[in-house]
Amino acid sequence: MRDFGGLEAQIMQRMWERSDPASVRDVLEELQEERPIAYTTVMTVMDNLHRKGHLTRTQEGRAYLYTAVRSRDEHHALLMAEVLEASADRSGTLLSFLGRMSAEEIQDLRRLLTQTGRRRARQSRRR
Numbered sequence: 001m002r003d004f005g006g007l008e009a010q011i012m013q014r015m016w017e018r019s020d021p022a023s024v025r026d027v028l029e030e031l032q033e034e035r036p037i038a039y040t041t042v043m044t045v046m047d048n049l050h051r052k053g054h055l056t057r058t059q060e061g062r063a064y065l066y067t068a069v070r071s072r073d074e075h076h077a078l079l080m081a082e083v084l085e086a087s088a089d090r091s092g093t094l095l096s097f098l099g100r101m102s103a104e105e106i107q108d109l110r111r112l113l114t115q116t117g118r119r120r121a122r123q124s125r126r127r
Contacts, residue, residue, distance in 0.1 A: 011046060
């Protein structure tokens with residue numbers, strides 16, 4: 001997995017903000033509020049995102065309706081996991097990442113780690 005190119009990112013941004021599936025025309029109209037862009041360009045990029053596994057689609061009449069496969073947070077988590085997997089020194093990579101975090105973010109991380117630990121402990125007791 002890699003991060004998105006410019007237009008891919010703009011389209012995914014709109015898809016993540018939606019609660020309902022969107023057609024190419026829906027996304028096109030939103031993009032055209034910012035700049036001129038061709039229908040076929042948006043259609044090609046959305047088809048590519050579908051082919052790459054980022055969007056699902058169902059046919060409704062002659063059009064496809066697209067939905068994001070995973071949330072923005074899930075996508076970013078996968079990117080972070082990929083970086084860690086590619087690292088020769090996972091601890092060093094994590095330490096560098098933590099060094100860029102604010103005190104508030106570190107406090108949030110501690111809280112989340114505690115919650116995750118408790119959840120895993122409950123799950124292991126059930127087994």
